[in-house]
Structures are given as C-alpha cells and as structure tokens.
Amino acid sequence: MNDKARLIFLLGGADLEMHTIRQLLDKNGYRYYDKHLRWENACLSAYRKEITDYTGDDTPLWVGIELQEDMNLPSNYISIDHHNRNAHKPSSLEQVAELLEIPLSRQEQLIAANDRAYIPGMKALQASDAEIAGIRQADRAFQGVTEEEEKLAELAIREHTQVCDNLIVVRALCHRFSPICDRLFPYERLLVFTDEEWMYYGKQTDRLVEIFQSDIQHGSIFYGGGPDGYIGCKRKAYTSSEIQQHVELIKHLTNHGNI
Structure with a gap:
C-alpha cells in the first residue's frame, strides 16, 4: 500500500x-x-x-x-x-x-487566501467584491456565527467602539469577532476584546508577537497571517483584569507609535 x-x-x-x-x-x-x-x-x-x-x-x-x-x-x-x-x-x-x-x-484558492491573509489575501488574487463578500459570509457561517451574533456585532460597533489614534478598539458583546472585523474593514489596526479574550488585527502584528513571545511559548497567545496579520489570546487564558491590562498595553503602544 x-x-x-x-x-x-x-x-x-x-x-x-x-x-x-x-x-x-x-x-x-x-x-x-x-x-x-x-x-x-x-x-x-x-x-x-x-x-x-x-x-x-x-x-x-x-x-x-x-x-x-x-x-x-x-x-x-x-x-x-x-x-x-x-x-x-x-x-x-x-x-x-x-x-x-x-x-x-x-x-478554493480564494478560500485559502482568505484563511491565510483575510481580505487583503483575496484582493491580491484579484477577487471581486462579490467573491470577497460571499467567502466572508460563508466563513462566518461555518464558524457558527448566528444571526443574533451578527446583530450583536452591529450593536458593539455602534455603542462600544473607541478610536485611539490609529487604533479602533471594540468591546464585543459575544465571543464571535469575525462579524465585527468584516464590518469595520478596511482598518489599519483593530483591537476587539471581551472579559475573556482579546484579538488584535492589522499593522505590525509582528511587533506584538515579539512583545508577547513568552505567552506564546506558554500557549496562551496565538498568531498568524504574516507581519500585519492577527494575534490574540485563547479564551479564558487570562483573568478579566489581565485582559484589560493587555488591552491598555496595546493602546499605549499604539498611542506612542510602537505599533
């Protein structure tokens, strides 16, 4: 065989x-x-x-x-x-x-590009707006995003968004972040969080990978998508106060031009 x-x-x-x-x-x-x-x-x-x-x-x-x-x-x-x-x-x-x-x-190539490099990855393959929208909608559906979570994403963007210089910060109302990301794209830097987890998307993700290297080695934080991809913590890997400390650190680094 x-x-x-x-x-x-x-x-x-x-x-x-x-x-x-x-x-x-x-x-x-x-x-x-x-x-x-x-x-x-x-x-x-x-x-x-x-x-x-x-x-x-x-x-x-x-x-x-x-x-x-x-x-x-x-x-x-x-x-x-x-x-x-x-x-x-x-x-x-x-x-x-x-x-x-x-x-x-x-x-299949577009689906691969979406998973590897999100919307910019699909744009690099000359994907149309309709192709991008279809793949993003399908991706959210297969992740298990519900219609209620889509509505909660809209509510979070409308009522729980803060702009800190070049960083958009959103306190999410559920643990599905992709509906928020898709609605806010294009963005340079986006930070989405709850009391249980946080995710950063955008420019100089690689800088945060360096800063959180110890946590990455311990398996609490993961990343992907290249230098300007994404980085975030596993759900419930940290306490709510530790999550808030990470959020404030990322805001501080952005405000001082370090990411």
Whole structure:
C-alpha cells in the first residue's frame, strides 16, 4: 500500500477552510475523522480513541489539521497548520492539496487566501467584491456565527467602539469577532476584546508577537497571517483584569507609535 492510501486525516476547528478540506477529501476518496470541533477545543486528544483503537490492516499516516498537540504524537504523524511557529507556511488547505498533489480551483484558492491573509489575501488574487463578500459570509457561517451574533456585532460597533489614534478598539458583546472585523474593514489596526479574550488585527502584528513571545511559548497567545496579520489570546487564558491590562498595553503602544 502506498503512502497516500495510508493517509487518515483528523480535522480541526470548524470554518470555511476546514469545510473545504473535508469536501476535497470526500471528492478524492481519502479517509478522515471529523469531530466537528471548534477553534477553542481543536485538540489532538479529541481523536485519542480513533488513534489508539485503530484496527486496520495498514499502518496509517495520521494527518492532524490545525490541532493543538496535547498528547504524545502517534508514530507516522503529519502536522498541518499555519499558525504560531507555522505562520510562514501556506494555508492548511494549500498544504493538504500539495500533500495529495491535487490542484485547487479558483474558488478554493480564494478560500485559502482568505484563511491565510483575510481580505487583503483575496484582493491580491484579484477577487471581486462579490467573491470577497460571499467567502466572508460563508466563513462566518461555518464558524457558527448566528444571526443574533451578527446583530450583536452591529450593536458593539455602534455603542462600544473607541478610536485611539490609529487604533479602533471594540468591546464585543459575544465571543464571535469575525462579524465585527468584516464590518469595520478596511482598518489599519483593530483591537476587539471581551472579559475573556482579546484579538488584535492589522499593522505590525509582528511587533506584538515579539512583545508577547513568552505567552506564546506558554500557549496562551496565538498568531498568524504574516507581519500585519492577527494575534490574540485563547479564551479564558487570562483573568478579566489581565485582559484589560493587555488591552491598555496595546493602546499605549499604539498611542506612542510602537505599533
């Protein structure tokens, strides 16, 4: 049996990219497990039973896609991701396509660009406004954003937005930030937060990556999207007072021209 036939994919947190990867695997007859995880619980241990109880005749090549490696890695494990230490890599969809030696369609290329570099990534591929709007709407839907959360995003923007020089700061009313980001784009610098988490998007993200390097090493903060991408903390990784301290630090750094 060749290596490709031994591949078994383990899918991570739900969004448009992960849905598209699943479609690609279905269309080409590859094996996978999908626990319909969310970003916050997308861990390799979610598939512990599938890995330890595997009874196939072959020796599988496990392929974990955007999974936190919170257990001993199985033998013959392949990790696919484009966050944190893998932020320099192509999108997970592109990595899967390369592994399977499958070309991506125009729509799949745009979906990959969206996940890797958001709207600017799609614009770099000459995406139309309609293509961008369609992909962003689909991405929010596959993330699980509800109509109520879309309305809460509008309310947060209307009533809980502060502009600090070149930084837009929004106190969100739910834990889904993408509806806020999409409505405010284009922006240079955007900080969205609740009492449980914060996310920064925009210019000089790489500067914050340097500042929060210790927290990144401890797994409390993650980043991606390149030098001007995004960085944020995992939900409930910090107390509400610590979140506020981070928010004030980012505001201070922006006001003094350090990011």
